[in-house]
Amino acid sequence: MGKTLAEKILSQKLGRDVSAGEIVVSPVDLAFVQDTTGPLTVREYQASGFGAIADKRRSVLFLDHAAPSPNAQLSTDHLLLRSFARDTGCVISDVGAGVCHQIVAESMARPGDIVVGADSHTVTAGAMGAFATGMGSSDVAVAFALGKTWFRVPETIKIEVKNKFQQFVTAKDLILHVIGMIGADGATYKALEFGGKTVESMSMSGRLTIANMAVEAGAKIGVFPSDQTTEKMLREMGRAEQYRSISPDKDAVYERVIEIDASELEPTVSRPHTVDNTVLAKDLKGVRIHQVFLGTCTNGRLEDFALAASILRNKKISPDTRLVVAPASKRVLLQAMDAGYMRIFIEAGGMILPPGCGACLGVHQGVLGDGEACLSTANRNFKGRMGNPNSFVYLGSPATAAATALTGMVTDPREVL
Amino acid sequence: MLKGKAFKFGDDISTDLIVPGRLVHLRSNLPELAKHVLEDADPTFAARVKPGDFVVGGNNFGLGSSREHAPIVIKMAGVSAVLAKSFARIFFRNAINRGLPVLICDTDQIKEGDELEVDMEAGIVHDVTNDVNLTFKPIPKAMLAILDEGGLIPYIQKYGDFKIE
Numbered sequence: 001m002g003k004t005l006a007e008k009i010l011s012q013k014l015g016r017d018v019s020a021g022e023i024v025v026s027p028v029d030l031a032f033v034q035d036t037t038g039p040l041t042v043r044e045y046q047a048s049g050f051g052a053i054a055d056k057r058r059s060v061l062f063l064d065h066a067a068p069s070p071n072a073q074l075s076t077d078h079l080l081l082r083s084f085a086r087d088t089g090c091v092i093s094d095v096g097a098g099v100c101h102q103i104v105a106e107s108m109a110r111p112g113d114i115v116v117g118a119d120s121h122t123v124t125a126g127a128m129g130a131f132a133t134g135m136g137s138s139d140v141a142v143a144f145a146l147g148k149t150w151f152r153v154p155e156t157i158k159i160e161v162k163n164k165f166q167q168f169v170t171a172k173d174l175i176l177h178v179i180g181m182i183g184a185d186g187a188t189y190k191a192l193e194f195g196g197k198t199v200e201s202m203s204m205s206g207r208l209t210i211a212n213m214a215v216e217a218g219a220k221i222g223v224f225p226s227d228q229t230t231e232k233m234l235r236e237m238g239r240a241e242q243y244r245s246i247s248p249d250k251d252a253v254y255e256r257v258i259e260i261d262a263s264e265l266e267p268t269v270s271r272p273h274t275v276d277n278t279v280l281a282k283d284l285k286g287v288r289i290h291q292v293f294l295g296t297c298t299n300g301r302l303e304d305f306a307l308a309a310s311i312l313r314n315k316k317i318s319p320d321t322r323l324v325v326a327p328a329s330k331r332v333l334l335q336a337m338d339a340g341y342m343r344i345f346i347e348a349g350g351m352i353l354p355p356g357c358g359a360c361l362g363v364h365q366g367v368l369g370d371g372e373a374c375l376s377t378a379n380r381n382f383k384g385r386m387g388n389p390n391s392f393v394y395l396g397s398p399a400t401a402a403a404t405a406l407t408g409m410v411t412d413p414r415e416v417l
Numbered sequence: 418m419l420k421g422k423a424f425k426f427g428d429d430i431s432t433d434l435i436v437p438g439r440l441v442h443l444r445s446n447l448p449e450l451a452k453h454v455l456e457d458a459d460p461t462f463a464a465r466v467k468p469g470d471f472v473v474g475g476n477n478f479g480l481g482s483s484r485e486h487a488p489i490v491i492k493m494a495g496v497s498a499v500l501a502k503s504f505a506r507i508f509f510r511n512a513i514n515r516g517l518p519v520l521i522c523d524t525d526q527i528k529e530g531d532e533l534e535v536d537m538e539a540g541i542v543h544d545v546t547n548d549v550n551l552t553f554k555p556i557p558k559a560m561l562a563i564l565d566e567g568g569l570i571p572y573i574q575k576y577g578d579f580k581i582e
């Protein structure tokens with residue numbers, strides 16, 4: 001029987017055929033925590049008397065959610081993670097380096113890897129053909145200690161995409177559309193596998209955006225086959241030798257196949273307070289937006305900034321809104337500076353945060369006031385997400401974000417041309 | 418037998434509603450964090466809940482982040498089990514990893530304030546107030562073994578490895 005990508009990756013890792021529904025114990029190729037989940041992992045690890053880390057070069061602590069830290073408690077959490085890294089030899093990615101998922105994509109994940117992270121958006125690395133999933137702090141503590149974890153091999157929903165996107169319609173609009181269609185629990189416990197001509201010609205940046213949001217439909221993984229685009233990205237990162245081709249079998253068995261015509265999609269927005277509460281941007285005309293947030297592990301990459309900059313070049317944002325920009329990594333920041341995008345954002349009236357999660361999770365750097373609304377390029381708009389339960393978060397693409405910054409209202413980017 | 422009162426919540430109770438990101442600085446101070454359990458869903462919950470009580474949700478309970486602090490603070494509040502029509506994947510796994518029972522049943526039949534008795538062995542929720550019996554889906558065997566040890570860390574400490582294949 002043919003295998004889905006999820007079955008294939010796990011079968012290759014385990015050296016035997018596994019199929020959906022089976023419970024397996026699998027080696028882990030990369031395990032990580034970040035600064036809001038890591039302190040618990042570290043304390044669990046220390047208290048439980050686990051010995052040495054199984055593979056310290058592939059066990060990573062990221063300081064990204066509070067980077068730099070806004071208060072004493074979080075700074076002290078950072079100290080704990082740094083000293084754990086020093087004592088155990090684990091890798092630390094300190095404040096200023098960027099968001100864990102972006103750095104995992106840039107320099108750690110490989111096609112065919114099993115990746116577990118104490119962060120729900122660990123699914124992002126699925127864009128590179130990895131089986132990557134989010135877990136809690138205890139699960140990752142055990143992965144650090146044993147170098148393995150357990151999974152139920154997931155059933156797969158295949159998303160088959162054909163035709164070309166219209167101008168200013170992006171991978172973000174596609175995944176928001178999919179989540180709106182299947183619902184926030186439409187893929188719970190399952191794998192979302194992406195394929196089809198549109199996906200084959202999609203950039204790695206777009207794939208990362210889509211894989212990142214698989215968890216917003218409840219999925220365990222969001223996964224893409226690896227191909228020349230994956231290979232090119234690895235080569236750019238100086239990791240060409242890590243490329244492996246991974247694709248599903250032609251006769252793979254899917255629970256369901258959903259076909260999407262990319263040419264029919266339009267700029268899409270999730271309304272507060274759930275990601276599946278989607279609507280077309282053009283249908284939200286007149287909705288006031290007080291802050292636009294461009295960044296995060298979903299859309300804080302160079303390609304996202306290029307798109308937003310193409311809309312904001314030589315323009316000024318609305319005086320009634322703020323534009324907050326956070327590059328997903330130091331590499332993105334440097335490249336965006338070289339390309340002139342940061343100047344465009346600042347001259348348009350925006351401000352730049354250090355690489356990291358920034359305003360995304362409501363800790364600092366862009367917390368909303370009572371009754372305020374933000375249009376964010378992030379992945380999540382739950383009540384309270386941006387630090388205030390009395391505020392509202394809309395999700396959209398970098399193009400929609402840039403257009404919205406210009407008008408101070410939710411705006412379809414095709415209308416500001 | 419677990420006994421207590423039902424605290425009813427709706428669909429899509431996110432981990433942000435259970436332990437909001439704005440309180441992330443309290444995560445290394447769990448007793449303080451636990452005072453805010455479910456605050457953004459029901460600000461009165463923390464003050465009213467008693468040891469043994471149940472959190473009863475609708476669909477997709479616990480969606481969102483991987484923060485294990487969500488089941489931790491629910492358990493610290495004395496809640497003996499969370500009942501819902503469905504759970505988000507990571508929350509479900511985290512709850513089991515913390516030794517907090519998570520039971521899938523038709524919670525539409527349970528009302529706020531109902532007295533509940535849960536028989537874990539028999540797989541039955543008895544709503545004493547309504548006198549209805551609901552069955553809950555058996556917890557998968559691999560996870561039940563972890564729950565029985567009180568969570569993942571004690572389980573690994575005991576067996577030194579996963580014993581679930």
Ligand code: SF4
Pocket residue numbers: 065099100101119121296297298356357360361378379
């Ligand atoms: S950018 Fe936002 S969604 Fe991504 S890891 Fe950071 S807090 Fe989470």
